[in-house]
Amino acid sequence: KQEVTQIPAALSVPEGENLVLNCSFTDSAIYNLQWFRQDPGKGLTSLLLIQSSQREQTSGRLNASLDKSSGRSTLYIAASQPGDSATYLCAVRGGQGGSEKLVFGKGTKLTVNP
């Protein structure tokens, strides 16, 4: 059974700092991994999706890496801004063509202080 863990559960940083959010998963036979952002009282916004054959994906100030063999992914946020404050969720999708469901971690709540 796939389990996804995110560390830390909460993180508070000053504006402008570069930071890393961590995600680990127990079953390395994944199809892909997706990072989401959730603002309070809102839905999830997809940030980046990494296929199992890829090592990283970049979008603007965000860079996500994937080390499938060790069951780890990181989300790097450069030059953090107060608008980046949100909960960041990591989710993995099963291997072999992808069972359709995503298994989520419990998220990292990020606060960027002005």
Add this chain to the structure above:
Amino acid sequence: DTAVSQTPKYLVTQMGNDKSIKCEQNLGHDTMYWYKQDSKKFLKIMFSYNNKELIINETVPNRFSPKSPDKAHLNLHINSLELGDSAVYFCASSGRDRGGEQYFGPGTRLTVT
């Protein structure tokens, strides 16, 4: 041009009632999902439909019955509501492109009193 929409956004009801939540996506996706986010913010799959056929049912009580009239819609009907059903319910959809990237609706906050 909302991609995945849900109605209602908020739902407050009493124990024992029956209620429905509706979901629509205009992305042309084949697969739709229902997720439940509990009070501890943990998000878990409930159901998945592909082209109107049920493909995932994660041991959800049979008081919950999803219905997909067409591939753009996936509704969730809940019978005999219980206090423990209080949560935020999210609908999502995915297609065959972009690695099956899932797109989420805004959520429906259900409160059972």
